[in-house]
Amino acid sequence: MAVYTDISEAELTAFIAQYDVGELLSYKGIAEGVENTNFLVHCEKANFILTLYEKRVNPDDLPFFLNLMEHLAQSGINCPLPVARKDGEVLGQLAGRPAAMITFLEGVWMREPTVEHCSAVGTTLAKMHEAGQSFKMERKNSLSLHDWRPLWNKCMEADPEMEASLRTEVEATLDKLEANWPSDLERGVIHADMFPDNVFFLGGKLSGIIDFYFACTDALAYDIAVCINAWCFEPDHSFNVEKGAALLEAYNAARPLSEEERQAMPTLCEGAALRFMLTRFYDWVTTPEGSLVVKKDPNEYIRKMRFHAKIDDISGYGLSR
Numbered sequence: 001m002a003v004y005t006d007i008s009e010a011e012l013t014a015f016i017a018q019y020d021v022g023e024l025l026s027y028k029g030i031a032e033g034v035e036n037t038n039f040l041v042h043c044e045k046a047n048f049i050l051t052l053y054e055k056r057v058n059p060d061d062l063p064f065f066l067n068l069m070e071h072l073a074q075s076g077i078n079c080p081l082p083v084a085r086k087d088g089e090v091l092g093q094l095a096g097r098p099a100a101m102i103t104f105l106e107g108v109w110m111r112e113p114t115v116e117h118c119s120a121v122g123t124t125l126a127k128m129h130e131a132g133q134s135f136k137m138e139r140k141n142s143l144s145l146h147d148w149r150p151l152w153n154k155c156m157e158a159d160p161e162m163e164a165s166l167r168t169e170v171e172a173t174l175d176k177l178e179a180n181w182p183s184d185l186e187r188g189v190i191h192a193d194m195f196p197d198n199v200f201f202l203g204g205k206l207s208g209i210i211d212f213y214f215a216c217t218d219a220l221a222y223d224i225a226v227c228i229n230a231w232c233f234e235p236d237h238s239f240n241v242e243k244g245a246a247l248l249e250a251y252n253a254a255r256p257l258s259e260e261e262r263q264a265m266p267t268l269c270e271g272a273a274l275r276f277m278l279t280r281f282y283d284w285v286t287t288p289e290g291s292l293v294v295k296k297d298p299n300e301y302i303r304k305m306r307f308h309a310k311i312d313d314i315s316g317y318g319l320s321r
């Protein structure tokens with residue numbers, strides 16, 4: 001359960017009094033998520049999500065995330081809006097952590113996404129990329145190519161028992177990606193973590209996107225690669241080419257992919273699989289036993305890395321050339 005920091009009713013009541021939201025009626029910790037502490041907060045005027053930012057969020061990046069949500073919402077992308085306090089600030093402190101309240105988004109996330117959901121994600125991702133082009137702030141991707149080897153070194157240090165064959169395999173993947181990573185693709189604001197649990201649907205329609213806390217400035221096509229990994233594999237780990245085709249075709253219809261982006265897709269997908277393998281592996285070996293967080297399986301992403309390593313053309317993901 002992702003409630004790393006607990007708060008008392010008295011602390012929350014004092015915090016809420018800074019906002020024009022009426023009295024605090026009730027609140028509860030939200031079990032889902034692995035990164036930050038989230039509470040659902042019922043106030044007289046509305047319901048909100050209160051987030052206390054934890055380990056992977058640098059407080060200096062919070063203005064980027066909060067302004068981005070505001071920018072995207074104003075550009076027609078349905079995402080939470082940061083709530084301003086009576087003094088105009090959106091960022092505060094609670095229980096020693098940076099904290100913000102955002103609007104509550106209606107909808108549910110899809111445990112078993114279908115081809116239609118993948119298509120909706122492709123369209124919305126492309127629209128988000130277009131809307132991001134007029135966002136003026138920039139943020140470096142803190143989990144990009146050059147961050148992967150140091151993170152892998154930390155994983156190896158934390159897990160001295162790791163199998164030698166896995167060490168060799170990941171080192172070889174890092175060497176290959178470092179030699180081939182594309183540097184000239186169109187850049188812009190990317191979500192960088194658009195997994196099914198961060199996309200809500202209502203009545204079969206995509207109703208909104210949450211969790212912009214990995215958003216950054218990077219190659220737009222890398223965001224597609226993250227989505228291919230997160231949306232287009234089945235629970236038995238096989239790749240569903242129909243889902244891949246739906247996502248890519250819908251994206252391409254809203255924002256046509258360049259030749260360079262098409263060519264780079266297998267490398268971007270392998271890199272995205274490695275990135276999620278790394279954070280999952282690191283959390284797996286460093287999260288203490290008995291902790292209330294549900295750890296995510298790194299092996300799923302080792303399998304995906306191996307799948308992408310064998311793809312040499314975007315048609316392998318279902319988009320005809």
Ligand SMILES: Nc1ncnc2c1ncn2[C@@H]1O[C@H](COP(=O)(O)OP(=O)(O)OP(=O)(O)O)[C@@H](O)[C@H]1O
Binds near residue numbers: 032038080103105
């Ligand atoms: N604006 C919102 N409206 C409605 N529910 C929300 C909102 N923000 C967060 N939630 C709920 O809280 C849960 C966790 O939120 P979030 O995904 O932001 O946490 P996280 O710890 O950053 O998770 P992740 O592991 O995806 O990085 C979501 O699955 C959702 O149920």
Ligand SMILES: N[C@@H](CCO)C(=O)O
Binds near residue numbers: 035193276279280296
């Ligand atoms: N979406 C990530 C967790 C949040 O970083 C994963 O599934 O590993």
